[in-house]
Amino acid sequence: MGITIDFGCMIPAFSLQAVNSYAGKLRALHARLGERRAAGGLPFCDLPAQDTGGLKDCARRLAGRFANLVVLGIGGSALGLIALNSALRTPHRWAEKPPRLYVLDNIDPERVRTLLDALDPRQTLVNVITKSGDTAETMASFLIFREWLAAGAGEAGYRERMLVTTDRAKGALRRIAEEDRLATFAVPDGVGGRFSVLTPVGLLPAALLGIDVDGLLAGAAAMAARTSSPELLANPAYLGAVLHHLGWLGGRRISVMLAYADRLYDLADWYRQLWAESLGKRLDLDGAEVRVGPTPVRSLGVTDQHSQLQLYKEGPDDKIYTVLRVGAFPADLPIPRAFPELEAVAYLGGHTLQELFQAEARATEAALVKEGRPLTSVSFPVVDAGAVGEFFFWLELQTVAAGELLGINPLDQPGVEEGKQLAYGLLGRPGYQARRAELEAIRTGDGRLSFG
Ligand code: PA5
Numbered sequence: 001m002g003i004t005i006d007f008g009c010m011i012p013a014f015s016l017q018a019v020n021s022y023a024g025k026l027r028a029l030h031a032r033l034g035e036r037r038a039a040g041g042l043p044f045c046d047l048p049a050q051d052t053g054g055l056k057d058c059a060r061r062l063a064g065r066f067a068n069l070v071v072l073g074i075g076g077s078a079l080g081l082i083a084l085n086s087a088l089r090t091p092h093r094w095a096e097k098p099p100r101l102y103v104l105d106n107i108d109p110e111r112v113r114t115l116l117d118a119l120d121p122r123q124t125l126v127n128v129i130t131k132s133g134d135t136a137e138t139m140a141s142f143l144i145f146r147e148w149l150a151a152g153a154g155e156a157g158y159r160e161r162m163l164v165t166t167d168r169a170k171g172a173l174r175r176i177a178e179e180d181r182l183a184t185f186a187v188p189d190g191v192g193g194r195f196s197v198l199t200p201v202g203l204l205p206a207a208l209l210g211i212d213v214d215g216l217l218a219g220a221a222a223m224a225a226r227t228s229s230p231e232l233l234a235n236p237a238y239l240g241a242v243l244h245h246l247g248w249l250g251g252r253r254i255s256v257m258l259a260y261a262d263r264l265y266d267l268a269d270w271y272r273q274l275w276a277e278s279l280g281k282r283l284d285l286d287g288a289e290v291r292v293g294p295t296p297v298r299s300l301g302v303t304d305q306h307s308q309l310q311l312y313k314e315g316p317d318d319k320i321y322t323v324l325r326v327g328a329f330p331a332d333l334p335i336p337r338a339f340p341e342l343e344a345v346a347y348l349g350g351h352t353l354q355e356l357f358q359a360e361a362r363a364t365e366a367a368l369v370k371e372g373r374p375l376t377s378v379s380f381p382v383v384d385a386g387a388v389g390e391f392f393f394w395l396e397l398q399t400v401a402a403g404e405l406l407g408i409n410p411l412d413q414p415g416v417e418e419g420k421q422l423a424y425g426l427l428g429r430p431g432y433q434a435r436r437a438e439l440e441a442i443r444t445g446d447g448r449l450s451f452g
Contacts, residue, residue: 001381002222003390005236007243009365010320013374014246022242022405023232029404030230030238043188044195044396048221048389052213055185055200058163059207066125066161069099070115071205072141073129075277075416076193077165078105079270080202080392086266087388088211099125101209107137112144121152127163127205131187131196133171136423142173146180165200192411194274195396198389212385219389226390227397237394240376241401247320247374248294248406254319255294256312260301260361263383264324268298271322271395278399278410285407292406294320302360309364313371320374325361327381329354 011019036042071081085101102115126145130138149158164177168186177184185200196202198220207213227237244255255275257268280293299308301323312319335356337349348356368375380387403410425435 001384001387002219002226003381003387003394004377004379005240005394006377006379007236007239009369009375009377010243013252013372014243014250018246019232019239019242022245025405026232026235026238026242026401027230029401030235032404033400040190042400043190044198045224047188047191047198048217048224048393050188050199050217052203052207052217055204055207056213058183058185058204059210062125062208063210067098067100067123068119068125069101069205069208070119070124070126070145071101071103071129072126072138072145073103073165073201074105074135074137075273076196077129077131077135077138077201078103079194079266079273080197081205083266083270084197084202084206084211084216084388085209087263087383088206088385089209091262091265099209101205104141105137107141112141116144116148121149121161122157124149125161125163125208127165127208128173129165129201129205130171130173131167131191131193131201133166133173133175135420136427139172142176163204165204192413194277195411197270197392215385216389216392219386219391220393221389222386223390223393223397227394237397238401240394240398241405243374243376244294244320244398244402245405248292252318252320252374253294254297255322256297256299256319257322257324258299258301258304258364259324260357260364261324261326261329261380261383262300264326264380265298265300267324267388267391268300270392272296272298274395274399275402277413277416278403279406279408280415281406281408282415283408285409290406290408292408301364302357305360305364309367312373313367317373320376321368322376322378323361323365325358325377325379326383327379329357330382 033042037045071078082103090096102119104112104115126149128138128142128145146158146162149161153161159181162180162182164173164182164184165187166173166177166184168174168189174184185204187196187199187201191199193201198216203213203216206216227235229235232238232242247253257271259265259268275294275296282289282291284290312321332352332354335348335351335353337346339345365375365377378391400410421432421435422439425432426439428436
């Protein structure tokens, strides 16, 4: 059963007339995207039809053999998988069945040290994921895990336990994988990190964790069909892009994704990267400085009702909301009847926790709508692979369309690349000396306003 995307509560903030004024522009955009796709420029659109035989074979071969799966990767090489694991296995560490997933995106040394101390290398499978094959954080943790596996499981054991996902030809990791004779999986050309969850980047570890890879791709294919119309009002990716663009122009520059389910919270985190890295740009396509980019925020219901809702409701009207809801939770609990004399408690008895949760979600949506806040309501009848695949594809296309409307390139990330290069310079990577000099010339404080 597919997701429902309801934009009804966006329209009052923007007017249908304003939305309709984009119709011609969107038809032209649709034609441009079609041409780019035909020329191989939007390969993420073709992922639903990919062959996953190799990665499924690998998952079958390794099934049941390891207690732990450690994934080394960051940004687009980590966030999609984290979202998949939370949505389709469990968001609750204490309920996770083997293989347990550990994603080392952050290389906080304490995190890495404690993980190495906690795991048995013989029981651990590692998947290192980096499209460029050069990212410092990922390569450093790869070197550490390479040594750890060889010491704990022997050279052959290391080779058996280390799976590599990287570019098919470029990058240091590709060379190392060949030298070390490791099993490799290719990130398709032209699919950037944050658009790569439905490539082996997300699908290989997903298959190793028992997630329904075919279901994910079937969901993505269904959404590709649902977003194939050039007509704005018939295409949820285009309509979402237009509404966000109207929001941007009208000063609503913060995009809150409020997940009403622990399972959906990391999907909002995945979206946070997709939206921020794709749309936050200094230059437009003509090279003029534009400095655009809405700020994505993730939020969790009901928790943030008691933390952020006050701001959302009564603070500045500078946000657009996307509320994620679940039709039926996989578990529920009756609330016991007790204390009939206490009216503030007695009414709860006889309801279920799900009824309370859904009432809170409904009440929050109503409170925001009453205040005139623009809101898209996304409903997952059940959180299954098909629905999650649909969700990914919808937002990827919406992001590309939003980038087009902003006049920027949503598929690059020059700011991230620059940060990577400055760090290379600081750590003495040959060829990056100039970056080091550049960094040292930037004063980050002269101590005059420093306390302590
Ligand atoms: O979306 C992106 O391109 C980035 O977030 C990358 O995924 C991230 O920087 C990691 O890059 P790589 O996969 O090359 O290690």
